[in-house]
Amino acid sequence: MADTVTPASSDSYLLRNFVLSLINPKRLKLGYHYLISHALHFILLLLLAASAASLTRLTSAEVLQIRDALRLHLVPVVACSLAAAFLAALYLMKQPRPVYLLDFACFKPAAELKCSREFFVEHSMSTGIFTADNLAFQKRILERSGLGQSTYFPEAMHKKAPKPCMAEAREEAEMVMFGAVDELLEKTGVNAKDIDILIVNCSLFNPTPSLSAMIIDHYKLRANIQSFNLGGMGCSACLISIDLAKQLLQVPVHEFTHSVSRYNFHVLCFRLLEQVHRNANALLVITENITLNWYFGNDRSMLVPNCLFRVGCAAVMLTNRRSARRRAKYQLIHTVRTHKGADDRSYGCASQEEDGEGKIGVSLSKDLMSVAGEALKTNISTLGPLVLPLSEQLLFFLTLASRRVFRWRSVQPYIPDFKLAFEHFCVHAGGRAVLDEVEKRLGLAEAQMEASRMTLYRFGNTSSSTPWYELAYTEAKGRMRKGDRTWQIAFGSGFKCNSAVWHSLRTVDPKEEKKNPWADEIHAFPVQVPTVETIH
Template sequence: MLHYECYKAGEDRMLDTEFSGKLVMRNKNLGLEEYRFLLQTIVNAGIGEQTYGPKNVIEGREASATLQDAYSEVDGIVFDTLDKLFASTGISPSEIGILVVNVSLFSPAPSLTSRVVNRYKMKEDIKAFNLSGMGCSASLVAIDLVKHLFRTYRNSLAVVVSTESIGPNWYCGKERSMMLSNCLFRSGGCSMLLTNNRALKHRAIFKLNHLVRTHIGASDEAYGCCIQVEDSLGYPGFLLTRNLTKAAAKAFAMNLRVLVPKILPLWALLRYVLVSRPRRNKAKTAKLESVGAGLNLKAGVEHFCIHPGGKAVIDGVGKSLGLTDYDLEPAKMALHRFGNTSAGGLWYVLGYMEAKKRLKKGDRILMISFGGGFKCNNCVWEVMKDLEDANVWKDSIHNYPPNSTANPFLEKYSWVNDDYLSFVRLD
């Protein structure tokens, strides 16, 4: 990887506590119990007051998004990050041989890759791939695709663009398991430049050492735990069920069985075999928190880049791998500052590590991602030089980590928890 650029919207798109409260109150389908549920979810989600929402939601048009709203949101993220990517590297769009764009919930015709090719007037023999429906782990799916293409196309430059279409997919119903997505997902994305040209090795910031993809969609339970559906009133949204953590645990365990032997020294593997033997009979019922029991991944990697999908996911992976607060800090701070930006989320976490000057030459970074399907995609990057670019964190890194990540939403809207309101109908 030669460079990456994350997206940061303007302050007019910020979802602070006051605006979030107004946004919730705009949904006329909600009753008191739904308000209470949202209050609890927002407070416990680990998201701060500086995340960004799509323009149509900010303008109060979440229930009537248009095709143009979808184009406008994606164009803003994709073109902003690509403009910066080409400017920072000095690479011309005409030099790009491979282009992969992944947006799960928006797949127009012509494709988004064609939109990029048209905007930057890229060459006619470019190998372009448009990925949709791949969820939060789509970024590593795209990188895996590039890795395989590099075996055929020598001395190539590839661009991967990872983002999501939030605005047209804002849920306006009242099903609790579908309201969760509104509390977690925010606008964001990233563009990356990769190469297999050895002549550019001196410019590389990361080298991809290993990448393992696991897909357990053959299980009906896993397939349906994170899925786009309509509720009983006909409102489309994203359903997140209680089976999600179970599916994540199963996929994570299967992925680690393949990845761990590639990254750990022999002594660490032998130790794991001895320690984990008594637990093998319980593997089928393992929770996310216990998947990596006995593993010492720090014998093979120095940093952990966990997808900022939510506080529960980060904490679950942390307990599973025996990670410290220091290890989990980048993921939690990315979630707090930018929210869950779907496939682009990993790169905000990586950016935090770089801005905090944690990444030194020779360090290895384990990236962990989960996505609907259900998928677990993990990879290991090697740092090629000392890194300290403040990147997308430039204006806020000095405030992180904050003394407290408590959300003031509870203080301002705690009245909905008062018992005397139980017989009141909110209008």
């Protein structure tokens, strides 16, 4: 006979479940995070309440006494007020100007340039260059890479007997750069003559005249434009360009401080106006060139980039005009750059060189993943204190003190929960292994990695422009809300790991994003990408 549940036992059962739900580790951590993050607010509220209570107890006679005391000490009161106003003005003057992102555009090649996995294998076979073993090797890499059937190759590589040359490489550069910039100018409404700073980054293709000169000539930009052409900086060059633009658009505080002691006031004002690009627009063009950098040899360490890199380009418009805030999409909050080039192992893990037959390619070392992990660890140790809530920093400090000071080796190192600091993650889609490593190191969930994995699947590794295709994916999904924080992470040869943090200034409506590269197919994503274990 089954036991019957009495009302009393039922109530105790429900109470026990309620108590157990309260002591759930996840709930406890959320409660702890909320308490610590709002502790300062609670203290300020208590102080304000205490001050208000004290003021309400003042009698009219006491109020008159305070007024008379202020009249008797008028000079000190005025002097203190002026000093406070001066210090406040000095503080505001030393603050860097905000940097806003008006909009960005990602180039989407024509459908006839699509490169399916079958086309890639057949095309590689038709060249007659690769051995049978290396063709099988490339096929395995391609199947496990995380790339889908709709990535893009340049027109020169679609020919039956590709013989890439400088002219075809220039054609690819013009196609992707002009396509992205045209789209960006249309979206922002900025006139080409109003661009004050131009930064172009392309790691492996650096012709003369430069790519930046190519853009200046095409759009007939002003003669006094500040142009920069960054080369050889790998897939992280995108965030290096962002950091460079940030430094050009913000007030150089150290120059201001030195100038106060060395110059008269009128000379100081002149130098400030001379050094700072005030009310300036900065155009960033972020791309890579495939045509001249496809490897036609049989060194396996150089064959992997053939399977991963695809055509892509992004154009970004930054400004420091305060009036642009109301129509800008994002504000740049932080940039953190980490360079591990002083270590020989890091320096040589990804390099352009010649194989035994004199054919040029990009060689990837087996140490790449461990080097990337170390660079990421260094980068987040600098970024963490800038973005993590106080609760996470406190936990990290306590575990560090336990291990370093008290020598409690049984205490595991605490990995901060960056999901508490950011709503969106744009991790450089360098390949499946790169994304797996970052996901593991940061403890991210599938939802946080979705934009990166889908970008790798749909567009492949477009080098330094991948974080922008990922941000475009987030916008196309309608997930970008006002106040959201986005973390862009990129890795590059050298070895470098760079980060940029963006704050969303408005909710992005995907219906208004007609030029988004995902707009006409976002409904089909996410797709299920086969895991390495399921590939035979």
